[in-house]
Amino acid sequence: MSTLASHFTGGRDYLAACTLGLPTRGTVRAVRSDLDAAASGRPDVAAASRAVEAARAAYARLVRSPVGDVAIASQTSVMVSLVAASLPDDAEVLCPEGDFSSLVAPFAYAGRGIRLRTAPLAHLADAVTSGTSLVAFSLVQSATGEVADAAGIAAAATRTGARTLCDLTQAAGWLPVDATLFDATVCHAYKWLCCPRGVGFLTVTPSFAAALRPVQAGWYSGDDPWSSCYGTGGTLASDARRFDVSPAWQAFVGAAPALEMFADADITELYAHATGLAARFRAGLGLAQPARPSAIVTWPDATGEALARLTARGITASGRAGRARVAFHVFNDDADVDRALGALGAIRAHGAGGLLAGDGALGASGLFAGDGACAPGGAGRVPGLLDARGTGARTAPDSARHVVALSYSI
Numbered sequence: 001m002s003t004l005a006s007h008f009t010g011g012r013d014y015l016a017a018c019t020l021g022l023p024t025r026g027t028v029r030a031v032r033s034d035l036d037a038a039a040s041g042r043p044d045v046a047a048a049s050r051a052v053e054a055a056r057a058a059y060a061r062l063v064r065s066p067v068g069d070v071a072i073a074s075q076t077s078v079m080v081s082l083v084a085a086s087l088p089d090d091a092e093v094l095c096p097e098g099d100f101s102s103l104v105a106p107f108a109y110a111g112r113g114i115r116l117r118t119a120p121l122a123h124l125a126d127a128v129t130s131g132t133s134l135v136a137f138s139l140v141q142s143a144t145g146e147v148a149d150a151a152g153i154a155a156a157a158t159r160t161g162a163r164t165l166c167d168l169t170q171a172a173g174w175l176p177v178d179a180t181l182f183d184a185t186v187c188h189a190y191k192w193l194c195c196p197r198g199v200g201f202l203t204v205t206p207s208f209a210a211a212l213r214p215v216q217a218g219w220y221s222g223d224d225p226w227s228s229c230y231g232t233g234g235t236l237a238s239d240a241r242r243f244d245v246s247p248a249w250q251a252f253v254g255a256a257p258a259l260e261m262f263a264d265a266d267i268t269e270l271y272a273h274a275t276g277l278a279a280r281f282r283a284g285l286g287l288a289q290p291a292r293p294s295a296i297v298t299w300p301d302a303t304g305e306a307l308a309r310l311t312a313r314g315i316t317a318s319g320r321a322g323r324a325r326v327a328f329h330v331f332n333d334d335a336d337v338d339r340a341l342g343a344l345g346a347i348r349a350h351g352a353g354g355l356l357a358g359d360g361a362l363g364a365s366g367l368f369a370g371d372g373a374c375a376p377g378g379a380g381r382v383p384g385l386l387d388a389r390g391t392g393a394r395t396a397p398d399s400a401r402h403v404v405a406l407s408y409s410i
């Protein structure tokens with residue numbers, strides 16, 4: 001983990017990868033040199049185009065998707081709109097209550113009689129019926145950090161013939177992901193994948209791709225983009241590249257090194273690291289551990305007091321939907337956890353072994369009562385949880401589907 005962390009300049013007291021990731025040293029170098037080249041009169045479009053393909057290939061590796069099934073994009077809502085535009089009239093779309101608006105709103109405003117139905121995330125699989133055309137959900141919820149039972153939802157959709165669309169924006173980068181479990185996935189890579197904003201990816205299986213109309217086609221959707229600049233753009237790419245939109249060049253220049261770093265990383269080790277820190281933080285605050293470990297911790301903070309305390313100590317956290325939210329990533333360590341707990345008054349003694357709910361802790365005032373966390377579980381359980389199931393430990397298992405089913409069903 002220290003090797004990965006060495007790719008970052010900062011990170012101390014930054015608990016907000018769920019809002020915005022930090023740029024890697026490689027990203028900073030690449031963007032600076034791209035700017036220098038442009039400023040000196042030699043913008044390098046060919047290099048930017050190579051960066052786009054390097055980013056696409058690295059992302060494909062990371063989410064275990066064939067590279068031909070990956071399209072580039074810039075915003076989640078735009079990718080989701082492509083899917084919405086291809087649904088039949090009067091289709092029913094099922095989403096979790098309170099999921100991120102960029103995933104939900106394109107269906108709400110699709111028109112043509114398209115109906116949006118919502119259900120609590122925990123009951124999403126049960127809510128899929130034979131009348132459901134598409135189940136669209138985030139693998140990890142932005143507002144709560146809850147991890148969806150993706151395997152259960154995918155199985156329910158397969159049973160009834162519904163398609164699945166999964167938003168990986170809050171997951172890819174810390175949670176092992178197998179995009180091929182879903183008909184389509186979307187991801188904006190500026191959070192856990194530490195890319196500049198404006199770098200997004202759509203994966204789509206060939207059978208679902210056949211049902212999607214390339215309504216956003218432009219010159220980059222052509223089989224050869226540089227020969228597709230005029231008129232109707234020539235021949236569309238035969239693979240998912242026909243859903244490409246033209247790339248935000250500089251953003252992709254910065255994205256390629258970050259995505260290659262994450263694709264090369266041992267993601268199960270990163271998962272154990274991030275969820276281990278989150279579990280330590282929850283234990284320090286006396287919060288129950290969720291049924292499926294998450295790198296994001298949220299708790300009720302209607303008055304904003306917890307967020308204000310963190311901010312006052314120079315800790316970057318966030319607040320969403322009346323909850324305080326912290327996130328733990330590769331550039332964080334135990335000291336970040338303890339400093340945040342200290343800021344919240346949740347430890348008496350700063351440092352080793354000091355994870356005690358102290359006098360004046362926000363937890364003691366009952367702010368955590370009713371937090372939607374699931375089954376209680378020991379923080380120490382998390383780093384070894386793959387081992388504990390007797391499933392082959394923390395080295396990457398052979399089958400990507402095995403990894404995803406494993407981590408999502410815990």
Ligand SMILES: Cc1ncc(COP(=O)(O)O)c(C=O)c1O
Binds near residue numbers: 076138141167
């Ligand atoms: C689950 C999820 N999807 C997508 C986004 C970003 O949406 P967009 O790419 O439309 O800005 C966020 C941002 O917080 C998010 O949490």
